[in-house]
Amino acid sequence: MTSAPPAPLRVLVADDQELVRAGFCVILEAAGFAVAGEAADGAAAVALAASERPDVVLMDVRMPVMDGLEATRRIAASGADAPKVVILTTFDLDDYVYEALRAGASGFLLKDAPRADLATAIRVAAAGDALLAPSVT
Template sequence: MSVPVLLVDDEPLIRTGLRAVIDAEPDLEVVGEAGDGAEVLPLVRQLRPRVVLMDVRMPTVDGIRATTTVLDGVAEPPAVIVITTFEHDDHVYDALRAGATGFLLKRSRPEEIVQAVRIAAQGESLLFPAAIRRLAVRRAAPRRAAPDLTERESEVLRLMAKGRTNAEIGGELFIGVQTVKTHVGNVLAKLGARDRTQAVVFAYESGFVDASR
């Protein structure tokens, strides 16, 4: 079965381009389009996409508000990937804080777009640690109290912030992948984070990981 994808962008030309790229893949399918964030929640409820490609800047309801509405408005929300023109767009950081899985630049190559959709559909986060760190520094995000993590959970979070996969974390800490998954789950629960991306954002905002380095 193909992965259903919803496109949300106020520029018809962008939606047309994204549709052409996604529909060219046998395992992906665009099931709907929206030109503003206000249209997203009803379409998500109706079409049940697994992934939403969401423009971060729209005239009526932007991608940040739309992301929050979708993630809070359905029992099993889709993964949201925000798309933006500029990597250093402050709106991207707000969208990641709101629960977006990751972001794509509108100039991304077709293969990068397709890969991102597939990764998000599998429940994985699109981590770009360097970009998140730069955004955190630019925003000078307010410090937040760090949670009571164990020493091992702290090590895992620091490696997550570096963009390490579960397998890579296991290799560096000499523990099994399943054990890593358990620690990651505990970290997310203690942070109240939806996914790894939110956990990494929290790590920088709390000062747990120094964003200036």
């Protein structure tokens, strides 16, 4: 008797730019991930993370209503089975990296990273490990 293949990792995409979210969703689905939802601000990301329980949240830093760092803090504090958060940003400022890690993020990638790095970051975070973009370290 053969066992069923493992379910794909579920990923929530949080970014205030619709085209950016759509691009990430296409990349994720092509890489075999399931998109658990999309959020246009940090507050929506926190709510969707609670209701959809994704494995990983891709989180932009600069968003309206609630920024990605505060949203990450709230998601990371939501319990032992909280989704892992990978911060995605166009800004490689040291303060963001430190704040993201303090907030409980499992990874930090720049938006100009190759798509293979994005897939790797999601898998690494879902496995409980941490990942920082080489340009950041």
